[in-house]
Amino acid sequence: MTAAVQARRVTRMRPRAKVAAGILGLFLVCAAIGPLLYPYDSVATSVADRLLPPGSALSEGGLAPLGTDQLGRDVLAQVLDGARVSLLVALATVLIGGFAGLVLGMLAGYFRGLTDTVISRIGDIQLAFPSILLAILLAGVLGPSVLNVIIALAVTRWVIFARVVRGSALETRDREFVDSARVLGVGHLRIMWRYIFPACVQPLLVAATVQIGLTMVAEAALSFLGLGVPVDQASWGATIANGRDYLSSAWWIAAVPGLALTIVVVCVGILGDELRKVTDPSERERA
Amino acid sequence: MIAFIGRRLGLAVLLIFGAITIVFLALRVIPGDPASLILGSQASEAELAALRTELGLNEPLFLQYLHHLADLLRLDFGESWRLGADALSSTLERVPATFTLAGTALLITIGLGFPLGLYAARNAGGWGDRLVSYSSLVGQALPSFWVGIMLVLVFASALNLLPSTADGTIWGLLLPAVTLSLPFLGWLARLVRNGALEELGKEYVRTARSKGMSERVVFYVHVLRNTLTPAVTVLGLILGNFIADAVIIEVVFAWPGIGSLLIDSITNRDYAVAEAAIVLIAACYILLNLLVDVLCSYLDPRISLEAV
Numbered sequence: 001m002t003a004a005v006q007a008r009r010v011t012r013m014r015p016r017a018k019v020a021a022g023i024l025g026l027f028l029v030c031a032a033i034g035p036l037l038y039p040y041d042s043v044a045t046s047v048a049d050r051l052l053p054p055g056s057a058l059s060e061g062g063l064a065p066l067g068t069d070q071l072g073r074d075v076l077a078q079v080l081d082g083a084r085v086s087l088l089v090a091l092a093t094v095l096i097g098g099f100a101g102l103v104l105g106m107l108a109g110y111f112r113g114l115t116d117t118v119i120s121r122i123g124d125i126q127l128a129f130p131s132i133l134l135a136i137l138l139a140g141v142l143g144p145s146v147l148n149v150i151i152a153l154a155v156t157r158w159v160i161f162a163r164v165v166r167g168s169a170l171e172t173r174d175r176e177f178v179d180s181a182r183v184l185g186v187g188h189l190r191i192m193w194r195y196i197f198p199a200c201v202q203p204l205l206v207a208a209t210v211q212i213g214l215t216m217v218a219e220a221a222l223s224f225l226g227l228g229v230p231v232d233q234a235s236w237g238a239t240i241a242n243g244r245d246y247l248s249s250a251w252w253i254a255a256v257p258g259l260a261l262t263i264v265v266v267c268v269g270i271l272g273d274e275l276r277k278v279t280d281p282s283e284r285e286r287a
Numbered sequence: 288m289i290a291f292i293g294r295r296l297g298l299a300v301l302l303i304f305g306a307i308t309i310v311f312l313a314l315r316v317i318p319g320d321p322a323s324l325i326l327g328s329q330a331s332e333a334e335l336a337a338l339r340t341e342l343g344l345n346e347p348l349f350l351q352y353l354h355h356l357a358d359l360l361r362l363d364f365g366e367s368w369r370l371g372a373d374a375l376s377s378t379l380e381r382v383p384a385t386f387t388l389a390g391t392a393l394l395i396t397i398g399l400g401f402p403l404g405l406y407a408a409r410n411a412g413g414w415g416d417r418l419v420s421y422s423s424l425v426g427q428a429l430p431s432f433w434v435g436i437m438l439v440l441v442f443a444s445a446l447n448l449l450p451s452t453a454d455g456t457i458w459g460l461l462l463p464a465v466t467l468s469l470p471f472l473g474w475l476a477r478l479v480r481n482g483a484l485e486e487l488g489k490e491y492v493r494t495a496r497s498k499g500m501s502e503r504v505v506f507y508v509h510v511l512r513n514t515l516t517p518a519v520t521v522l523g524l525i526l527g528n529f530i531a532d533a534v535i536i537e538v539v540f541a542w543p544g545i546g547s548l549l550i551d552s553i554t555n556r557d558y559a560v561a562e563a564a565i566v567l568i569a570a571c572y573i574l575l576n577l578l579v580d581v582l583c584s585y586l587d588p589r590i591s592l593e594a595v
Contacts, residue, residue, distance in 0.1 A: 125305030128576070129569050130531030137313050137565060140553035141324070217430045221535055224432050225550055244436050244539070247451075248444040255440070258433030265428045 017274035020267035027264050031087040034080030042081040042234045046072030051250040067252040069242060079257050081234035086261070089149055089229075090215040094208050097154040101161020102197075102204060108162065109169025110188070110196055120166070123159040131156040135218055139227040149228045153215055164207045165200045172199040202279045209275055213268035220261055236261050288588070292581055299577040306569040310562050311355055315348070325368075325556050359566075365559035369552070374559035378545060378567055384453075385537070385544030389529035391464035392471075396525060400472045401518070404479025408514075409506060411484055419480065423473025431532065435466035435539040452541040463540040467532060471525045478521060482514040516586050523579035527572040534568070 013021070030037070040062075048059035049072035056064050066076040108119040126134070138152035172178060178195050186194075222228030223237030231238065236257035243254025315321055322338040323330060330338075338344075343351055358365070364374040407419040442462060443451035450459045486492065487510055495505045534546030541547065549564040551557075 125302060126309070128302040128573050129306050129309060130528070130572050132531055132534060133565055133568060134309065136534065136549070136553065137310065137561070138317070140561070141313050141317050213428065217428075220430055221432055225535065225538060226554060227550075240433055240436065244439075247436070247440050251440050251444070254433070254436050258430060258437065261433065262425075262429055265430070266425055269424065269428050 013274055013278075017270055020270040020274075023263060023267045024271065027083060027267075028087070030080055031083040034083060038076060038080055040074045040077040042073060042077035043232065044073065048072065051246065053250070054252050066256050067250065069239075069250065069253045070246055075239070075253060075256055078234045078239050079236070079260050082236040082239060082257055083260065083264075085146065085229055085233060085235050086216050086219060086264075089146060089153065089219040090212045092150045093153040093157060093215045093219075094211050096150065097157035097211070098161045098204060098208050100154070100158040101163075102165050102200065104158065105162035105165025106169050106192055106196055106200065109166040110173050110192055112170075112173075116166070119162065123162055126156075126159050132218065132221070135222060136225065136227060139222050144226070144228060144230040146229055146233070149219055149222055152222070153218055156218075157211055157215065160211065161204060161207055164203045168200040168203050169196050172196050206272065206276050206279060209268060209272035213265040213272070216261065216265055216268075220257075288584065291584055295577050295580050299573050302573045303566075303570050306573070307356070307359060307566055308352075310565050311352055314558050314562060315344075315351060315355075320344075321558070325558065327556070364563040364566075367552070367557050367560045369555050369557040370560065374563040377560055378548060378563040381543060381545045381548045381564075382567070384542060385530060385533050385546060388460065388463055388467065388533055388537070388542060388544060389526055391460055392467035392529045393522065393526050395464055395468040396472045396475055397522065399468075400475030401479055403472075404476040404518075405483060405506075405511070405514075407476060407480040408483035408487070411480070416480070419473070419476055423477050426473040427470045429470070431466055431470060432535045432539050434469060435463065435536055438462050438466060439540075453543060459540075463536050463542050466539070467529050467536050470532075471528065475518065475521070475525065479514060479518050482517055483510055486510045486513045520579050520583045520586065523575045523582065527575035530568055530571050530575075 046059065046068075049056075049064070049068050051070055052058070052064050052068040052072075054065060054067040054075075056067065058064055058068075064074055064076070066074075066079065068074055069078070104119050108116040134156050135152045138155060139149055142148035142152060173196060178191060181191050181195060219228055220235065220237035220240070223235035224241045225237075226241070228237060229235040239257040240254045243250065243252075243257075246253055320335075320339075321342065322335045322344060326334055326338060343354055346354070362375055364378075366372070367374045367377055370377050403419050407416040410416050439451045439462060442449045449462055450456070451462070453459045453463075483506075487506075491509060492505060495509050496502075530545075533542075533544060534549055536542070537544045537546035538550050545564050545568060549561055549568070552560040552564065
């Protein structure tokens with residue numbers, strides 16, 4: 001795809017997708033360089049500044065735009081730090097789960113037979129098991145850490161990617177150009193890389209976009225339950241759990257991170273929708 | 288039909304067996320040494336050795352697995368060290384609370400999802416239709432545990448209308464059930480809407496209209512009946528998801544069901560109860576899926592003919 005074509009596609013995006021992309025861009029910037037933009041420590045406590053409502057002045061000067069929690073920690077700083085963890089977990093999970101799903105899905109779809117049966121049956125068994133339960137079980141056994149959350153969530157996601165990729169691989173493997181490559185004596189690995197893989201990329205990307213949103217919610221849920229990110233690290237889920245105990249006195253602690261999560265997830269959903277429309281010609285005609 | 292049900296039942300048993308295997312692997316293989324996981328890092332070497340012998344951890348893994356399967360077949364999930372009782376019966380005690388919650392959520396979903404979907408279909412393209420579509424999209428994206436907390440904030444803390452946690456009354460049931468139902472309510476509404484619109488485009492509708500039937504009769508007599516069949520079958524799937532999602536919602540509202548028990552057990556390393564709870568929830572989920580398959584094939588005999 002040339003830059004010009006890409007640019008045309010961007011300008012063809014519907015307004016609501018542009019807004020979503022803009023908000024997500026802001027989220028990415030905040031997650032990447034948040035501490036530079038807003039130099040407050042999310043874990044620094046201050047007894048004098050407990051439970052201050054949004055917009056309050058702090059005891060040593062300065063402002064808490066989104067208020068403080070029961071230990072005087074700044075809520076905006078927590079949200080910015082939480083954005084970083086949320087993004088890190090979502091990207092890593094989708095990368096690892098997506099890679100595993102890509103490899104296994106291609107193997108299953110390309111070789112069919114026993115390979116396919118084994119991979120697909122394992123996937124079926126796993127999908128018969130509610131994914132949130134599996135994530136809770138794995139995260140609980142592994143113990144709270146960012147890496148463990150990523151492992152637990154990647155294990156629950158690979159199946160979804162594998163299914164998508166397997167479908168595309170199955171469809172492509174019997175096309176004429178693959179047959180002719182086979183006749184010319186091209187090896188399996190090379191066929192998979194040159195001919196099968198490109199056909200799997202677009203559906204994989206669409207699935208990955210959707211999964212980024214779902215993974216962010218799952219990470220927040222695990223951290224909310226105390227099974228995700230460790231207590232000394234900020235996470236939207238953990239901040240929401242903390243704010244639950246102060247609903248009547250300080251609603252902003254629970255409300256703000258949840259609102260941030262909701263907005264980001266809805267924007268990811270809108271963008272995923274747009275991506276599907278752009279990449280799938282049949283969807284485009286219907287739109 | 289019988290052959291179809293038999294095959295599906297066999298598949299369900301296999302899937303439950305698979306779920307048990309996944310839980311076994313997670314609890315026995317990942318931690319390295321389950322004994323130190325259960326006793327914590329302060330345990331002495333003698334205590335660890337005693338527990339290892341008790342749990343049979345010195346045996347080869349495959350033998351442990353077979354022993355474990357044999358125990359589970361006798362419905363022996365082990366003792367809960369925390370509750371000092373049989374793990375399975377402690378879990379079963381919590382079942383009615385979870386089923387009450389999931390059942391109420393299902394009633395809310397049906398009671399609002401069907402009318403909203405039908406309304407949207409009758410007014411397709413209008414602002415009401417668009418509102419239903421958008422709110423269902425947002426409803427599915429919302430993190431439900433946060434929505435639950437926000438509902439508590441509005442209805443319990445600010446307005447003081449409803450209790451924030453389970454208090455044994457029907458009012459305490461309302462907020463958790465609504466929270467649980469929200470994502471699927473919009474989903475069902477969209478399903479009903481799209482189903483009804485698809486039916487409206489079919490030829491029997493044109494025939495009915497050309498006979499001079501009123502639009503109301505066409506919609507509520509002919510279209511509605513054909514829309515209900517596929518929508519009714521997803522209710523089983525929705526109920527299965529409610530039972531799984533209840534794990535988090537029960538924690539939000541301190542609801543005394545299987546889910547809050549599961550989280551308590553996992554955080555307290557009470558793995559006998561955790562396993563019983565997970566296997567029980569997974570079994571409910573799998574059996575509800577089975578029920579949906581059977582219901583589908585009963586309502587539409589073509590399905591079982593194709594599958595056999």
